Amino acid sequence: MKKIRVLWLSTKRTATAVLLLAAIGTGVLGTELEPLGGKLSGLIEWRAFADGEQASKQTVKLTYESAKQTVREGSRVWLGDKLKLSEEVQVTYTAGNPAVVRVEPNGLLTGIAAGKTKVTIKVADADYTGNFTIPVEVAAAPAAAPLKAVAEKVNVSGKTYTVQTVTIPKGTPVTSGIASRAVGKVQPLKDIAANYRADVAVNGTFFSAYEGPADPYGTIISDGEIAHAGNYGTTIGFEADGTAKMDSLRIRILGGTGGKNNGSGNWYAYFINRTPVEGSNSAILYTPKRGARIGFDYGTAVTVKAGVVTKIERNVNVAIPKDGFVVVFTGSEERLADRFTIGNEAHYRIEMSDAAGKPLDWSRVHTAIGAGPRLVKNGAVALDAAAEGFRDDKILTSAGARSGIGIKKDGSIIVATVPGATMKAWAAIMLKLGAYQAMNLDGGASSGLYVNGKTITAEGRTLSNALLFGSKLRY
Secondary structure: OOEEEEEEEEOEOOOOEEEOOHHHHOOOOOOEEEEOOOOOEOOEEEEEEEOOOOOOOEEOOEEEOOOOEEEEEOOEEEHHHOEEEOOOOOEEEEEOOOOOEEEOOOOEEEEOOOEEEEEEEEEOOOOEEOEEEEEEEEEOOOOOOOOOEEEEEEEEOOEEEEEEEEEEOOOOOEEEEEHHHOOOOOEOHHHHHHHHOOOEEEEOOOEOOOOOOOOEOOOEEEOOEEEEOOOOOEEEEEEOOOOEEEEOOEEEEEEEEOOEOOHHHOEEEOEEOOOOOOOOOEEEEEOHHHOOEOOOOOOEEEEEEOOEEEEEEEOOOOEOOOOEEEEEEEHHHHHHHHHOOOOOEEEEEEEEEOOOOOEOOOOOEEEEEEEOOEEEEOOEEOOOOHHHOOOOHHHHOOOEEEEEEEEOOOOOEEEEEEEEEOHHHHHHHHHHOOOOEEEEOOOHHHOOEEEOOEEEEOOOOOEOEEEEEOOOOOO
């Protein structure tokens, strides 16, 4: 039987396998197929050719639905929404002038300053070629009224609470603020706000405040990428058109190697950008949102750069490539490192669902903070902290300082803090403030609110993360 080589290419979105019909016409059927390692993140194409033959690059036609892309300062759009490709291939995005626009690897475009530039889209798959340039125009952001903090008196069950509130119009630029822009660090709330040039800053998700690295517990999505995954509680997310949504977001991280997505090629991770307990059994993924290095020196670390495994090391505080990721296995999970081979492909995908396992489409969300519990749902109190995974009396029964966020029926956002409230009272307060959907954020000594250069509610410790709003955010 004649042996041929098969090139396994990958592109995006679907997981459908296609055997090119041209192979039939060239007598491939009945020959032995020898797979080569390749990328896998969606549609799989097989192309067969005999030993000694060379694979010629196929040209991909790229088109954009409009002659140019416009965006306001501080606003965001997904370039992929208007991009059409003659083949389902992976692409890269490059901003002509980063002072005018910023573009993420996932195609999320942010207007930075008024002006004109171009974004070049280039096919990234090795056996395809093609590029396209989109003119981009950034319009100056309209003058916005200053956001104001208001102290409101709210009576619940015979007790009056003084609540500090800020109402934020729908569509106001928003981002997840990460202390020192590296997951696991801490800063005062005002410094996080200054780093991102935010008008409003409120503390975000829970984090390890007393011992070990200051890693978050809840989910953080920043620039359309998951900076940390936490599978409990409730999450608020923001889309590019200003729409906010709230749900019990749950995240699964599933990987493969050498072009395989099942069987011996499978691997998985429990968390993203979190420090494992030394001596425990864990599998954790690290992305550039973690910073320059993973931050510890135990376990088996697999480094993947541009989709290819470059290093497999034990007990090293490895560097995280800007165009890749690191996955670290500890304890009994170190056996998964045997599934990687230097020089071979490795990939992962994210699956999102709610707490009941129903798939969620949060693909258009660019910013999210997960904490909880849920306080208000569809205009009614909806509090069940235990069902969301909370076990601490500080959440279940005790009174304390609270921070929260709500979505009003008109799409505007309300941010609030209050001292000395039980979670039951806090839910009733948020409902009375006009929230149609609402959730709790981290509280206690973490509760903090910063508005237009002034501390409204002073946090009692440095913070890991925050939710930030402002007309001229520095993303």
